[in-house]
Amino acid sequence: MSDFTLLHDYLLPISKAGLNDDQEYDDFQIGGVTDAYEDGHIPNLDIADVILLGVNEDRGYGPGRKSADAADIIRKAFYNLYYWHRGVRIADLGNLRKGASLEDTYAALQTVMAEVINSHKTIVILGGAHDLTYAQYKAYAARKQVIEVTIADAIIDLKEGSSVPEENFLMEMLTEQPNYIRHYNHLAFQSYFVHPHMLETLDKLRFDCYRLGKVRENMDDIEPVLRNSDLFSIDINIVKHNDAPANTLSPNGLGGDEACSLTRYAGMSPKLTTFGIYGYRPEKDRESLTAKQIAQMLWYFMDGVAVKNKEALLEERDAFYEFNIVCADIVTLFLKSKKTGRWWMQLPGRGKEDEFLPCTYSDYVMASNNEIPERLLRHQERL
Known part of the structure; x- marks a missing residue:
């Protein structure tokens, strides 16, 4: 990514001084360590681990619903936090130029993200619907890369007949041909907002949907889902109103700390290359509390990246404990990382290092008791 000119025409620089009321950031604040695109300064993207991009595109909310400067308000809160992960290098591309139409913005964002993905970096998108x-x-899709997608949203955006893009974008994303989605996960939906037939349809497609109560019941069960995801997208409506006042959809949702756990799990994923946090409406916020909540979610994402960078590869078997289990007359192998304590189970009949499914300790316990873990059953069904 050394040739910044490939991206320059799509981007607008930011001003660190403007974000920090004309004060310099401390060397230990995120604003002090982030290599940002400013007038006269081009960030070194080659050495970055995580690349930030603001997208102040609000036309997806529908006519008359505007949320300008969402990305910069989040960025201001994030830059003020203290950074404990010096080994994780952050670059900031500034903000995407809005296109003449919403479709033009889509095309520009697609181009910038594809360039980052091609360079084996992780890009984080802030703001927008x-x-x-x-x-x-x-x-x-432009790279013909087959991926696993995970979305966290109180609603499932499959509203047929709606002209509002944020209410129906999933329909096109899941049904267009050719399609490059191998598997789809939906986290933290709230049942009273979702038509039962919609869930039945997604289940028939062998997609996995986890209602809010299921996610809150055992957050650790969600970590393997994110560990296997290439794309992660969050609508801030998953966080309850008290913790994110800009969310006016529902008083219920994940707690702010639980949302931080999700983003930390995402950061720990060795596969994840794009992560977006959307739906922030500054005009609905109170004391910028939602922006601060998102900033802390980003902080925990970086914490997860720091953990990921320490994890061993599966073929480095000395870095794992190995457990051979006979379950339902099938011999399978479980691995536990000595560095992070995470678990993997080998897919039956595969026998290759890359044919391991991320799992949890509870999956290992089930297999030890001669019960086939549901995670494995669902995966076999999809195959």
């Missing part, structure tokens, strides 16, 4: 997830997906 949730339909920008579609452009996130198209960056992979």
Whole structure:
């Protein structure tokens, strides 16, 4: 990515001084260590681990619903935090130029993200309506890369007949041909907002949907889902109103700390290359509390990246404990990382290092008791 001119025409620089009220950031604040695109300064993207991109595109919300400067308000809160992960290098591309139409913005975002993905970097998108997830997906489709997608949203955006992009973008994303989605996971939906037939349809497609209560019941069960994901997208409506006042959809949702756990799990994923946090409406916020919540979610994402960077490869068997289990007359191998404590189970009949499914300790316990873990059953069904 040394040739910044490939991206320059799509981007607008930011001003660190403007974000920090004309004060310099401390060397230990995130604003002090982030290599940002400013007038006169081009970030070194080659050495970055994580690349930030603001997208102040609000047309996906529908007519008359504007949320300008969402990315910069989040960025201001994030830059003020102290950074404990010096080994994780952050670059900031500034903000994407809005296109003449929403489709033009999609195309520009797709181009920038595809370039970052090609360079084996992780890109984080801030701001904008949730339909920008579609452009996130198209960056992979343009490369004909088959991926696993995970979305966290209180609603499932499959509203047929709606002209509002953020309400129906999933329909096009999941059904267009050719399609490059190998598997789809939906996290933290709230049942009273979702038509039962919609869930039945997704289940028939062998997609996995986890209601809010299921996610909150055992957050650790969600970590393997994110560990296997290439694309992760969050609508901030998953966080309950008290913890994210800009979410006016529902008083219920994940707690702020639980949302931080999700983003930390995402950062720990060795496969994840794009991560978007959408749906922030500054005009609905109170004391910028939602922006601060998102900033802390980003902090925990970086914490997860720091953990990922320490994890061994599966073929480095000295870094794992090995457990051979006979379950339902099938011999399978479980691995536990000595560095992070995470678990993997070998897919029956595969026998290759790369044919391991991320799992949890509870899956290992089930297999030890001669019960086939549901995670494995669902995976076999999809195959």
